[in-house]
Each structure stands twice: as C-alpha cells, then as structure tokens.
Amino acid sequence: MLRFEVAISCLNEDIFKIQNNFKNIFNMLNIFIHVIHQVNDNCDYNDVINLLSANSNLRYSRLDRLGLPLSRNFALENCSADLLIPTDSDVVLFYEEFEKISSIFENNSEIDYVTLESFYDPEKLQPRRSFKDTDFTHTKRSLLSVSSIEIVIKVKSFKETKTHWDLDFGLGAKFSGGLETVMLQNAYSNNLQGKFFPIPLSYHRELSTGTEINLRRVFIRSAVFEKIFGKNKGKFLSLLFHVKNFNKFKSLGAMNLIKTIMSNKHI
Incomplete structure (x- = not known):
C-alpha cells in the first residue's frame, strides 16, 4: 500500500476532537497523521498535545498565523508521503477503504488526485450530496461541486506543478468559502488529472457552511x-x-x- 498522510487542520480547542475522531488510524503502518494546530488564544494545550504525540505515527505542528489555506499549504509542503488527505478535526475517515484508494493510484499512474464520497453518518446511509454510481474523469464543471472532505491528492504531482490552496479562499481568509473549489480549478489549469470514484472516504455530521x-x-x-x-x-x-x-x-x-x-x- 502507498503511504498516506492525513493532515488534520484544527483551530484552538478543536484539537480535543482528534483523539476520538481519528483513533481508528492511530499507530497504523503506512498511515501518518500530521496535526496542524492554529492557535490564537491563551489556553494551555500541552496535555492533549502530549496525549496525541504518544502515537507513533503522529506529529504535531503549531501555527500562530490563522487561515485554513495556510494550514493546507503547510501540510502539503511538509508532506513526505505518497498521498495526502487534507481534512478537519470534526471529520471521521473510513480507513478500511485506504487499500482500495491506494490501488487506484498504483494502477492508474496518470491520476493526480481523486474525489470520493462523503456522508453524514458512519453507516453510509446518508450521502452529503448526490454521487454518481460510476467513476468519471473530472471536468472544470464537475469540480465545482467537490467538498473539502472528499479529496485525496498525489503529493508529487501537486508539488511539481506548484499547485496550492489560494490564500484568499477558505475559513480565516478574505472569502470564507471556496477553498477546495478554487484549488481544484488550479489543479485543472495545471493539467493535473482527477477522477471521481464511488468509494466512501469520510463522514461529517454537520451541514456544510456552503449550504x-x-x-x-x-x-x-x-x-x-x-x-x-x-x-x-x-x-x-x-x-x-x-x-x-x-x-x-x-x-x-x-x-x-x-x-x-x-x-x-x-x-
């Protein structure tokens, strides 16, 4: 299996959600966790940082500058794994699908990123939006509907083409939305190939701010x-x-x- 890195962006006390939401991938081989903690309060987070850092596959980074695009770019720039899953502290991943996701990249060298399914529930009964039943190659139009918790990217491709998250879009930025939409359009403009596959990646119980x-x-x-x-x-x-x-x-x-x-x- 290819090496995954799960980059978890969190702000202040949101770091406390990680212990419960990502415990299913703690100490796992070929899955690395990077906690990117943006802090702008005076709280002491040492206890939870020490608790999380006890996991052999987890590293912690603190950023004093705010903004979700900054966090995402920091994750990409410091990622040494093959595949990066950018996510948030209140999301839960279906890690049992990682082998299948890895196989897609291994068997399709032309693919630079994939988008997958997201749900409101762990039983995978309530999709967060309408998904197709078959895989397809993304177009400029299809990328407009992709959510931030549905993406897996090939790190080498994004680094080589200098495809990053736009600092003007996303929570904490000038425009508090459009984070992944604008980034994926940049990927499209840089001739990176993306495909959708009907494979569950994550669930998140809360409604998207975009709704x-x-x-x-x-x-x-x-x-x-x-x-x-x-x-x-x-x-x-x-x-x-x-x-x-x-x-x-x-x-x-x-x-x-x-x-x-x-x-x-x-x-």
Whole structure:
C-alpha cells in the first residue's frame, strides 16, 4: 500500500476532537497523521498535545498565523508521503477503504488526485450530496461541486506543478468559502488529472457552511466564480446559477441578489 498522510487542520480547542475522531488510524503502518494546530488564544494545550504525540505515527505542528489555506499549504509542503488527505478535526475517515484508494493510484499512474464520497453518518446511509454510481474523469464543471472532505491528492504531482490552496479562499481568509473549489480549478489549469470514484472516504455530521442561505454566501460564491472564470464571465455564471436556483434564494430578494452578484468588491 502507498503511504498516506492525513493532515488534520484544527483551530484552538478543536484539537480535543482528534483523539476520538481519528483513533481508528492511530499507530497504523503506512498511515501518518500530521496535526496542524492554529492557535490564537491563551489556553494551555500541552496535555492533549502530549496525549496525541504518544502515537507513533503522529506529529504535531503549531501555527500562530490563522487561515485554513495556510494550514493546507503547510501540510502539503511538509508532506513526505505518497498521498495526502487534507481534512478537519470534526471529520471521521473510513480507513478500511485506504487499500482500495491506494490501488487506484498504483494502477492508474496518470491520476493526480481523486474525489470520493462523503456522508453524514458512519453507516453510509446518508450521502452529503448526490454521487454518481460510476467513476468519471473530472471536468472544470464537475469540480465545482467537490467538498473539502472528499479529496485525496498525489503529493508529487501537486508539488511539481506548484499547485496550492489560494490564500484568499477558505475559513480565516478574505472569502470564507471556496477553498477546495478554487484549488481544484488550479489543479485543472495545471493539467493535473482527477477522477471521481464511488468509494466512501469520510463522514461529517454537520451541514456544510456552503449550504447556508444568506447574502454573504452569495457574495462568496460569486467571488469563486470570478476567480475561476474571470470577472465578466464569472458574474454572468453566478447570476445564471442563482436564477436557475431562484426558489432556493428568493427569500433574500431578487434585487439584493443582483446587487450582491454584481458587486465590484469580489476580486
């Protein structure tokens, strides 16, 4: 099996979630854990750090600068494994699928990253969104719907092409969403090949922040469109998206939607 690194981003007290959520991969061969702990409070975390560090396959890094894209980039830059799974402290991974994931990369050398299935429950009965039953090669359009907890990347490919997470997108950044969407579009532009496979990777009980219905989310989504497609085309596609899904957003008001989408403050 190829070597995996699970890079867990956490802020302040979120580090306490790791002991329970990732205990199924502690001390396992070929699976390394990198805890990237961003701290901006005065709490003492030494006890939990020592507890976690007792695991033979875990290392701890503290970052005093905030922002999820910073954490993700730090994980990639310091990863020496073959495959990287970027994730968060409140996510649980289906480690029993790792052998299957490894085989995909071993048998398909042209693949640089895969996206997989995510669920709301450990029984895998409630998918977080609609997934296809068969594998497919990603397009610019299909990458728009990928979640941050569905990705496994080939470290060598991303390092060689200098594909990183954009520092303007993600929690703690200028725009608090679009983290993986923008990164995967960068990968696509760098000619990295990605495929989807109907294999469970993780579960996360909480709703994604991207599902919130408010003008701030509309603003962030429009910024993502502009980053990917350019200012004018991005505004048009954002407007088209919100018109097609108007029943979902009509409580915000049509004029408010248009003003938010057409704002010049995105990029």
